[in-house]
Amino acid sequence: MVGIWGPGGIGKTTIAKAVFNSIRHKFETSCFLADVGSNSNGRAQLQERLLHDVLRDSNLKVSSVDQGVSFIKERMQDKKVLLILDNVSHSSQLNNLVPSPDCFGPGSRILITTRDKRWLIAHEVNEVYEVKMLDDHHALELFSLHAFKRNEPPSDYLELAQHVIRYAQGLPLALIVLGSHLFRRSTEEWEATIGSCKGGPQADIQEVLKLSYDALGRDLKELFLDIACFFKGEYAARVKPILEACYDHKTMVIGIAQLQEKALIRIDKDDRIWLHDLIEEMGKDIVYQESPDEPGERSRLWSGKDVDHVLTNNTGTNKVIGIQVPWLLSTISMNAKSFSEMRNLRYISMGGPSFSGDIDYLSNQLRWLDWHNCPLQCFPSDFQANKLVELNIISCKIRQLWEGRKHLWVAQSKES
Structure with missing residues (x-):
């Protein structure tokens, strides 16, 4: 048994198909079970398909998963089989289709493709092959085959093609989808596609x-x-x-x-x-889609523009659980109500910008507060730090912490 492991879109199924087609003639019988993890027909039907392909008995019926396991154990031991289990998503699928290593005859080979290495380890496969991203040379070749139907781009498209290669970072799915989308398109359409981050072929990639x-x-x-x-x-x-x-x-x-x-x-x-x-x-994008129009309705804020909007306009809600301010942001103007509705906020990391203003509320759900240049001189009077495990307030104006529990690591500058 050999596992083929890697993220979606990297080519696991393509590799399995290539191996299957190149060596199947060396086996007495073969079976390729496609997309096992999302098969809507049920496990017993998959077992029945396997038994039909291997035994060549279309009259055999499997009425239950347990019966299918028994059939596989009893009727395949003398068959030299090449079996591909594609896109396995749970250990039960392996247990139902390959209940033991000696189910099949000597010389049999089983290839399993999956996004989750755990199932391969749990099923004690002999080898795990990790599919790697393509290097730039092979990425350009794969992309060119789909974008130009040749092994390399024309000279007037080379720079644009290299932009696509950098975007795709060696992921075959991205190269194929983008190449197919850009086939026979003008340079202006190429530039528009490369400059776009939403919709179009990128959406197809993200869906996978x-x-x-x-x-x-x-x-x-x-x-x-x-x-x-x-x-x-x-x-x-x-x-x-x-x-x-x-x-x-x-x-x-x-x-x-x-x-x-x-x-x-x-x-x-x-x-x-x-x-x-x-x-x-x-x-x-998953977080962005929680609320495309109002960042204060999203679970996480990492964009300086969005953080500034939410804290300045008091649009935060109890959906926000984490805020991280990038170092490149210069200034954020807060007010007393900036955090007033973010009652489930558990993580704050305020790095580079200087802050002005004061606040009268912080979430009692806070676990981690890392705030450089903190403008506060004291914490809100009703702040309960029972869940806080680290407070890092370097270069701040804090003169007084809160009443009650303070079993945490506190880092402060000598000036604070």
């Missing part, structure tokens, strides 16, 4: 990538959106305590491991958290 997100549980979705919106490129050692404060230790540790297994994030050799730009873009 979003399949991995949709399969996550609630806590994993929240964890992924936090990382996509706030923590790409950050050191994992810095991010993990923040996520643990906002969730819990078990959710954080298991969640990060599962997001890596699902190829949505990776932690590099320098301990930094990374996402493919298109996966990051997908996560941010």
Whole structure:
């Protein structure tokens, strides 16, 4: 058994099909079960399809999953089979279709494609092949085949094609979708497509990538959106305590491991958290779509323009759970009511800008408050810091904290 693992759109199914077509003649019988994870016909029907293809008995009927498992165990042991299980999304699918390694005859080969490495490990596959992003040379070749029906772009399109390559970052799906969209289009249409970030072919790419997100549980979705919106490129050692404060230790540790297994994030050799730009873009678009017209109705704010709008105009709501201000922002003018409706706010990171004004409310749900150049001299009188685990208020004007519990790490400058 060999697993083929990687994110959506990277070409797992294409590789499996190529292998299947090139070696199937070496086997007594073969079966390609497409899109196992989203098959609407049910598990028993998948088992029946497998049995029909391998045994060549169209009269055989499978009335239940348990019966199908028994048939597979009893009737395939003398068959040298090539079996492809495409897009597996849960261990039960593997257990029902390959209940044990010795179900099939000697010399059999089973290829499993999945977005989630965990299922491969749990099923004890022999090898896991991680599909890598294409390098620039091969990316340009794949893109050109779809955009120009040749191996390289014409000279007058080369610079535009290189822009697309940088955008796609080696993801085959992006290269194919964009190449097909741009085929026989003018340079003006190319420039408009490259300059656009919403709709069109990009929407098709995001729809495929979003399949991995949709399969996550609630806590994993929240964890992924936090990382996509706030923590790409950050050191994992810095991010993990923040996520643990906002969730819990078990959710954080298991969640990060599962997001890596699902190829949505990776932690590099320098301990930094990374996402493919298109996966990051997908996560941010999910949050944007929560309220396209009013950022104060979204769960997370990371754009300087949106943060300034919300804090200046008091448009924040109880839907906002995290705010991160970019260092490039210069000034934000707050007022007493800037945070008054954000009652579920749990994470604030105010980095570079200087702030003016004062506030009379902070959420009692706050876990993490990292605020440089904080303009406050004291915290709101009704602020309860029972859930706060870190307060970093370097270069601030704070003279007095709050009444009650203060079991947390407090970092202050000598001037504060």
